[in-house]
Amino acid sequence: MREYSEPLYWQIRRMVESHDDASDVLQNTFLKAWQNIENFRGEAKLSTWLYKIALNESITFLARERKRLNRSLDDEESHLVNLIEADEWIDGDELALKLRKAVASLPEKQRMVFNMKYYDDMKYEQMSEILGTSVGALKASYHLAVKKIEKMLGEVN
Amino acid sequence: MKDKDNNILDKIGRRDGLAVPEGFFEDFARRMQAELPENPDAENTRVLAPKTFWERVRPFVYMAAMFAGIWCMLKMFTLMSTSPVDLSIDNNKILTEALSDDNFVYDHFIDEINQNEIFDEMYDDSIGVDDFIEVDSLVLDQYR
Numbered sequence: 001m002r003e004y005s006e007p008l009y010w011q012i013r014r015m016v017e018s019h020d021d022a023s024d025v026l027q028n029t030f031l032k033a034w035q036n037i038e039n040f041r042g043e044a045k046l047s048t049w050l051y052k053i054a055l056n057e058s059i060t061f062l063a064r065e066r067k068r069l070n071r072s073l074d075d076e077e078s079h080l081v082n083l084i085e086a087d088e089w090i091d092g093d094e095l096a097l098k099l100r101k102a103v104a105s106l107p108e109k110q111r112m113v114f115n116m117k118y119y120d121d122m123k124y125e126q127m128s129e130i131l132g133t134s135v136g137a138l139k140a141s142y143h144l145a146v147k148k149i150e151k152m153l154g155e156v157n
Numbered sequence: 158m159k160d161k162d163n164n165i166l167d168k169i170g171r172r173d174g175l176a177v178p179e180g181f182f183e184d185f186a187r188r189m190q191a192e193l194p195e196n197p198d199a200e201n202t203r204v205l206a207p208k209t210f211w212e213r214v215r216p217f218v219y220m221a222a223m224f225a226g227i228w229c230m231l232k233m234f235t236l237m238s239t240s241p242v243d244l245s246i247d248n249n250k251i252l253t254e255a256l257s258d259d260n261f262v263y264d265h266f267i268d269e270i271n272q273n274e275i276f277d278e279m280y281d282d283s284i285g286v287d288d289f290i291e292v293d294s295l296v297l298d299q300y301r
């Protein structure tokens with residue numbers, strides 16, 4: 001569990017932006033995995049399977065929160081920025097914070113792609129297995145995300 | 158502008174500036190171990206190794222072999238069940254033609270039998286030669 005909990009936590013945390021929420025989502029991820037372990041056939045890597053569950057749980061959590069707080073998808077960016085600013089568990093400088101805010105403005109799927117590629121340096125093939133998207137589409141998505149972030153960071157500076 | 162933007166990402170690097178409370182992952186692992194419900198299925202589940210090429214095609218090969226075996230058996234039964242050679246005279250064109258030819262019958266059947274013995278037996282049985290119809294007159298003249 002130690003082997004997977006850390007990388008999964010960071011992936012979840014970059015999506016939900018709050019340590020407490022990330023901890024809850026990580027717990028749900030392991031519970032789901034434990035309950036459905038008989039569905040794991042061993043054809044994919046265990047880490048791929050767990051990543052898939054973790055990202056699904058993250059998106060479900062964000063959607064549930066939006067519904068609970070009666071928040072639209074357009075308000076999501078400002079909500080995430082607020083969470084980033086209020087986050088007490090940070091260990092970065094101003095630039096890293098700006099990057100987090102820029103990433104938070106991306107659409108959910110693009111955010112996942114950027115996080116996996118930029119921070120985790122994950123291979124497109126593994127990302128393709130996790131997200132169920134073609135490698136070509138992922139490359140295009142990442143390229144777009146980088147362009148947007150560069151533009152945003154350029155404007156901020 | 159582009160170079161400036163790239164420099165920004167390069168300057169930030171891969172740092173996301175996120176942190177967790179000290180010992181969080183150790184505590185989390187301990188907490189999860191305690192909280193995970195009993196799941197006998199999960200405990201008994203073993204992770205299967207990816208299937209090899211042979212393991213994937215094996216069912217199809219076996220099925221093809223089974224069909225081939227059934228086909229061979231059917232073929233063999235068909236060969237075994239064909240009707241034996243028909244030896245009856247009615248269906249034998251050559252024999253029918255031969256027997257309808259009087260000369261052939263006299264030459265190859267009657268002549269080969271000891272005619273004297275036949276007629277002797279007929280006399281013994283009180284059958285007159287005249288009663289014997291359609292017998293070659295040449296033959297009958299010898300006994301008159």
